[in-house]
Amino acid sequence: MIKVNSVVTMHYELKNVEGDVLDSSKGQDPLVYLHGAGNIIIGLEEQLVGKTVGDNVSAVVAPEKGYGMPVDALIQTVPREAFGDEIDKVEVGMRFQAETEQGPVPVVVTSMDDATVTVDGNHPLAGQELHFEVSISEIRDASQEEIDHGHVHGQGGHQH
């Protein structure tokens, strides 16, 4: 059964409320994570406690326990001049790393007009309810070293 310090191997599919597939491990290696270490979305981790090998789990995760709610402070409108010569390449939907006082932040261009460019630094899934389908294929106890590091070693984990 999955509990704190279990190493869990699972396949997963993530859909939004409309049923669009946003992410999936299908056709790839399964996800391997250390339970209780914040390796995965907290709302999903909570719903996997007590599950066992062979279980298929449908988990609905509210935004508050997923990628959070969008924050207005992360939406910024800047003058076109801020982009210098690069402005010719800027278009709505473009993603890039914005340099901020807190370091680089991934942002997306959400709108542009004659004078300004608006960028949004919120996570693309902020504010969204997440619908996970998970199938658990393996559970083992973590090693002391994995617990100390807070992540999985070996296949599907850190190679160091």
Ligand code: ZN
């Ligand atoms: Zn490590």
